[in-house]
Amino acid sequence: xxxxxxxxxxxxxxxxxxxxxxxxxxxxxxxxxxxxxxxxxxxxxxxxxxxxxxxxxxxxxxxxxxxxxxxxxxxxxxxxxxxxxxxxxxxxxxxxxxxxxxxxxxxxxxxxxxxxxxxxxxxxxxxxxxxxxxxxxxxxxxxxxxxxxxxxxxxxxxxxxxxxxxxxxxxxxxxxxxxxxxxxxxxxxxxxxxxxxxxxxxxxxxxxxxxxxxxxxxxxxxxxxxxxxxxxxxxxxxxxxxxxxxxxxxxxxxxxxxxxxxxxxxxxxxxxxxxxxxxxxxxxxxxxxxxxxxxxxxxxxxxxxxxxxxxxxxxxxxxxxxxxxxxxxxxxxx
Amino acid sequence: xxxxxxxxxxxxxxxxxxxxxxxxxxxxxxxxxxxxxxxxxxxxxxxxxxxxxxxxxxxxxxxxxxxxxxxxxxxxxxxxxxxxxxxxxxxxxxxxxxxxxxxxxxxxxxxxxxxxxxxxxxxxxxxxxxxxxxxxxxxxxxxxxxxxxxxxxxxxxxxxxxxxxxxxxxxxxxxxxxxxxxxxxxxxxxxxxxxxxxxxxxxxxxxxxxxxxxxxxxxxxxxxxxxxxxxxxxxxxxxxxxxxxxxxxxxxxxxxxxxxxxxxxxxxxxxxxxxxxxxxxxxx
Numbered sequence: 037x038x039x040x041x042x043x044x045x046x047x048x049x050x051x052x053x054x055x056x057x058x059x060x061x062x063x064x065x066x067x068x069x070x071x072x073x074x075x076x077x078x079x080x081x082x083x084x085x086x087x088x089x090x091x092x093x094x095x096x097x098x099x100x101x102x103x104x105x106x107x108x109x110x111x112x113x114x115x116x117x118x119x120x121x122x123x124x125x126x127x128x129x130x131x132x133x134x135x136x137x138x139x140x141x142x143x144x145x146x147x148x149x150x151x152x153x154x155x156x157x158x159x160x161x162x163x164x165x166x167x168x169x170x171x172x173x174x175x176x177x178x179x180x181x182x183x184x185x186x187x188x189x190x191x192x193x194x195x196x197x198x199x200x201x202x203x204x205x206x207x208x209x210x211x212x213x214x215x216x217x218x219x220x221x222x223x224x225x226x227x228x229x230x231x232x233x234x235x236x237x238x239x240x241x242x243x244x245x246x247x248x249x250x251x252x253x254x255x256x257x258x259x260x261x262x263x264x265x266x267x268x269x270x271x272x273x274x275x276x277x278x279x280x281x282x283x284x285x286x287x288x289x290x291x292x293x294x295x296x297x298x299x300x301x302x303x304x305x306x307x308x309x310x311x312x313x314x315x316x317x318x319x320x321x322x323x324x325x326x327x328x329x330x331x332x333x334x335x336x337x338x339x340x341x342x343x344x345x346x347x348x349x350x351x352x353x354x355x356x357x358x359x360x361x362x363x364x365x366x367x368x369x370x
Numbered sequence: 371x372x373x374x375x376x377x378x379x380x381x382x383x384x385x386x387x388x389x390x391x392x393x394x395x396x397x398x399x400x401x402x403x404x405x406x407x408x409x410x411x412x413x414x415x416x417x418x419x420x421x422x423x424x425x426x427x428x429x430x431x432x433x434x435x436x437x438x439x440x441x442x443x444x445x446x447x448x449x450x451x452x453x454x455x456x457x458x459x460x461x462x463x464x465x466x467x468x469x470x471x472x473x474x475x476x477x478x479x480x481x482x483x484x485x486x487x488x489x490x491x492x493x494x495x496x497x498x499x500x501x502x503x504x505x506x507x508x509x510x511x512x513x514x515x516x517x518x519x520x521x522x523x524x525x526x527x528x529x530x531x532x533x534x535x536x537x538x539x540x541x542x543x544x545x546x547x548x549x550x551x552x553x554x555x556x557x558x559x560x561x562x563x564x565x566x567x568x569x570x571x572x573x574x575x576x577x578x579x580x581x582x583x584x585x586x587x588x589x590x591x592x593x594x595x596x597x598x599x600x601x602x603x604x605x606x607x608x609x610x611x612x613x614x615x616x617x618x619x620x621x622x623x624x625x626x627x628x629x630x631x632x633x634x635x636x637x638x639x640x641x642x643x644x645x646x647x648x649x650x651x652x653x654x
Contacts, residue, residue: 088548109554121549125567134563135553182553 038099038112038189039064040085040222045094047080047246054080055246057094062224067216069225071233072243073269079194081243082226086115086192099189109135114183115192119199120175122167122182128154129163132181146185153181156215173204180212184219191216191223197232209236230270234258242266264367267292273323273335280362282330283307289365295337297359300324300345306352310334312345326351403631410434410624417620429621437625442610443598446626452521453585453602454633459522460584461577468528469569472535473561477547487536494529498590506593516597525590531576538572539565574644582634603630 040062047055070078083089087108157177250262261267267275275292310328362370412427514520550560
């Protein structure tokens with residue numbers, strides 16, 4: 037258990053800069069999710085914390101100790117990999133015990149720690165099996181177990197759920213979060229799935245093109261996105277972006293409005309007119325996709341009770357001024 | 371159509387024909403071996419005086435005992451042992467060296483890594499026969515003529531095996547090496563604890579191939595062993611042929627030939643399962 041500090045951490049491969057300086061202070065026991073599209077540098081950032089990539093400049097501190105030049109095993113971290121990276125020829129028990137064996141932990145203690153982790157993860161019946169005899173979810177658990185037995189100060193997760201099916205993903209998401217709370221370990225979790233980020237994070241780091249666009253609690257980030265990118269990336273369906281001039285926003289270059297903040301009104305009665313392109317009725321809610329007069333795609337989310345417009349019909353859209361999120365030409369929030 | 375009604379019958383006939391073809395093929399290949407076996411069980415006169423017998427005689431035990439214990443230049447038992455040392459030495463040495471060099475080439479970044487790989491790869495084009503004269507010179511200068519090290523060492527470096535292991539290592543996911551690093555494994559611990567057990571089927575397949583390669587070496591042992599005590603069995607057979615007007619003792623020579631065939635057969639049959647698994651499947 038420890039704090040984790042990144043101070044203006046940069047990474048470049050040759051002449052290409054992939055991470056342009058990220059700074060964050062992670063509290064002890066905090067669950068931080070790094071989220072962003074593929075290629076934004078989120079995995080590279082995690083791998084630098086793990087010690088699998090060298091830091092080009094800046095400092096990484098774990099528990100107040102600078103670890104830039106410390107080997108991965110001496111950083112007091114444990115990592116769960118995307119494809120689990122279990123040793124195929126070892127049993128589940130040996131997979132979990134390998135790190136401890138290398139650290140020359142006495143045999144009875146290894147036994148004890150592995151049994152404990154196995155119990156926590158409901159892996160007890162499978163301890164003698166080989167990874168290939170396990171299902172995806174079980175392998176995922178073994179990978180977690182391997183991390184737990186080391187009793188690390190920081191857990192690192194590199195898209196651990198992306199190889200699971202949708203249902204299992206939701207289940208494991210809850211389990212990982214519960215486990216992290218129970219163990220009280222600081223965690224850094226990388227994902228491209230904004231739902232995972234929203235549901236698991238104490239705070240999240242939204243990365244875009246090697247820059248941390250915004251760092252904050254999920255709901256704060258959702259309500260107050262700092263950049264146009266964050267507004268578009270966090271939230272599903274994504275934020276609508278409307279030309280500022282078209283809706284009388286003097287300062288804003290573009291204006292973002294969340295789909296749930298928009299209402300459909302009669303044509304001409306709202307602040308913007310368009311033609312309903314198609315509607316997705318999802319039961320509890322309906323997503324109405326509208327093509328505005330200027331050609332912008334706009335999504336309106338409305339509750340099930342409201343009438344669903346005919347596809348191809350003219351509609352108007354209205355929203356409160358206070359829900360507008362104006363952005364300047366560089367995509368920064370005004 | 372008329373043929374269609376006879377479909378089942380036709381397939382039956384096809385099956386028989388296929389088997390007949392295969393059986394004839396097997397007999398064709400097997401016949402010389404059978405003749406060698408027959409020749410190893412009769413007396414010398416029976417072979418020299420035509421027609422040569424086609425069924426085994428009653429001299430089997432005498433001929434084989436004579437070959438194993440006395441031989442012609444050296445006891446065949448000794449030659450078998452020499453061959454075994456050489457074949458095992460070459461097979462195990464080649465595997466050890468190529469595992470290590472493939473490990474270095476795949477997992478370590480050092481200057482001229484690619485150059486070294488291509489240098490190793492180039493030697494694929496230089497079989498023993500091509501470099502035999504300079505190799506002989508080197509071995510002779512080291513005083514390794516008529517010795518096991520002379521028989522084994524020059525044949526140990528292997529581009530083929532290095533290449534094979536390199537290809538296998540490249541298919542092992544990088545994350546496995548990274549997981550081992552996070553677990554605290556040093557490079558050699560990773561090699562012994564993870565890479566080696568994962569390559570065991572490849573190693574078995576390669577062992578079979580290399581054992582037979584080593585066992586069947588002819589030219590190299592012929593060149594550097596002048597002492598009959600150091601002869602290997604495959605070249606030893608040739609040395610048993612008489613020079614000039616001497617009579618060849620064919621039953622002994624044939625018994626030696628049969629004996630020379632036995633160990634490779636045992637290795638192939640014994641390791642068949644592993645061998646095939648190593649060639650067709652990779653476990654990840």
